[in-house]
Amino acid sequence: METEKGQITRIYNGEIITPERNFGVGTVLIAEGKIIGIEPGNYEVPGSIGHDAHGGYIAPGFIDLHTHGAGDSDFMDCTEEDCLTIAREHLRHGTTLLYPTTLASDNQELFRFLDIYDRVKDQRSGAAFGGLHLEGPYFAYAFRGAQDPRYLRTPSPEEYMEILDRSQDIVRWSIAPELPGALEFGDILHRRGILPSIAHTDAIYEDVVEAVKHGFTHITHFYSCMNGVTRRNAFRYAGCVEAGYLLDEITIELITDGVHVPAPLMKLAVKNKGAEKIALVTDSMRGAGMPEGKSILGSRAKGREVLIEDGVAKMPDRQSFAGSVATADRLVRNMYRMGERPLEEAVRMMTLTPAEIMGIADRKGKIAKGYDADIVIFDPDIRINRVFINGETLFEQP
Template identity: 55%
Template sequence: MKKTLYYNARIILQDSIVWGAVLVEGKRIKRIIEGKIVGLDEFQDTDFLDLKGNYLSPGFIDIHIHGGGGYDFMDGTEEAFREIAVVHAQYGTTALVPTTLTTTKEQLEETLNSYTKVKEQIINGAQFLGMHLEGPYFALSQRGAQDPRYIRNPDPDEYRYLIENYSSIVRWSAAPELEGALEFGKYLSQKGIIAAIAHTDAIYEDVVAAHNIGFNLMTHFYSAMSSVSRRNAFRYAGVVEAGYLIDDFDLELIADGIHLPDPLLRLIYKVKGPDKMVLITDAMRAAGTNVNESVLGSLEDGLEVLVEDGVAKLKDRSAFAGSVATADRLIRTMLKLGDIPLEEIIRMITFNPARVMKVADRKGSIALEKDADLVVFDDDVRVLMTVVNGRIVYRID
């Protein structure tokens, strides 16, 4: 079994950063050595990688991502899945959850079928952790860049069929105030599928009801969700306020510096703290490219978008249409806030998403016997190396 020692590194643990080395055997982390290594003679049949004082981090985990490198998962092809995994590994992502868009049942199944075909393949990039269905059960008033032609209320025949036939579905985002949404959420919970709140005009009371039957995650917090509103002259707290008030909720944050300005990121950190924040890219196909125009969703049936100001927008500029961020950019955005320790930021994109996705027993931190998913980056968070299951999939020499 191949052994590799990554040494002379600033190792980012869950609550601290230490100088030392990490020994990997095969796909697992076998030793964590704090302090400077005087000699290498004790390590037999081992490859040595001198990291020259750069950071050694757990691999980044992106639980909400649509595409990159000119591809979208809604293209419904094996090539799209493979290429997106390769592109995002270049920016430190070692595991991801492919995410769909509101679409037809036929196109959704095409994408799910492609996932089934590629999930066991050895890909020179990030691993897949299962599929995230974003929609089609949304509030039309909060559709954002979701295609309004396909938005609808939960259909028991539809979602039961999909879940029974596609074990790859591990999370589903929906609006909890819709007719049939609570029954839908109960079914997800019974099946062990993560239920998330998204694209919603719910009020606080709706969210409480949803939380009581298993909704514990908020999809791209603030984006396409209600805040304080008036009904018959009375004020009602919305989904945003519920996210703050209900401690159990984990909050997804598109920390690209555009979707959430600095004051909101600071507020979220102040109220929720680092352990309930999950950084996501929500990246669409233009991520990792230099294009000025792109398509959100499939090339055949998607929405044309502009790429400007570091973000994707609908052509009429009425809404954002996903981000063009990569994982390293999220970390730099959080560092610019100035008062959040690096180890806490890294936790938001490693351990926290691993916990949400129920894989923290094997991923999300540098710990003994966990998967050797590692990222090496410098002081500017420039990714120098990405390791997935002990195998180097990207490296700058």
């Protein structure tokens, strides 16, 4: 069947997560890459192209705001093939939109990646790219985590304006807001429509309150590389974690791999912020989708050797984490089971909330009429069976 919108595709025989609620068993109708209707039951459309969900769940495609790599590739490898490998690997795990993320580096390496991204940003072989997330290099040394200390520095207008002028694709920049010049930098980002995000920071509550006034309304990988309650000159201060909980303007992101954020902290975060203020992120490095063993954090040329074991990447001395190897399906599964949240809430944190944070919730993150037909089908164990982007099947489990 064809209408004025073209050939109709229908996805049927599955429970639809909208994601505000479980719609129940229904049928999603698609034409020209958009959702044109949701009908209860197994709705028939003569002449349509049908896809049977086989009793599974039909949900919006997952949106990953923060990922460095997967499939033994990292965006800092700075090749087109590595970028495509990452997109394809994350697609297999239900991600339909991701935001390529950099690490602190020298500008030569960063500029090379900006040029590569410009060539591959419209690729359609895997999860789509939503824009660039620069993580660093403006971080607090004491909270650097696995970021290479050689590249950490304070914001320099001459430097960051050159970077901003080199690319129109930057949509988010993670920095420590307490550094000299960081608040002025936040103002510039905010005016350009780029999200300033708090990360790798020694900020206390009062610093975060001030940062919010300069556009810092999001916190990168909450709990990781930031302080909680701290003492300075014998006095006790609330830290960045407490600020994230107390300030309603702030959204947070969680790496719910069960290691970076174990079950009690998942529950605490949702109890305090609610699903509408939390985005699940993989923050994955090249080890995502790979077996355990030695790996590299960052580029092959300039990265740091790490070890993958126990479902996480560690520094070689095993004294700290070096990155996540999570995929989006794992995040949803863990929030659902370990975090003990309803499935629609877990899905919301991987779909609608990320879309709202990035200002694209008018077309992404929901199964609703007029929205892009980015859809995943998964079973009760959150194993991905099929992935659609703009109504086209890009992955199907053999």
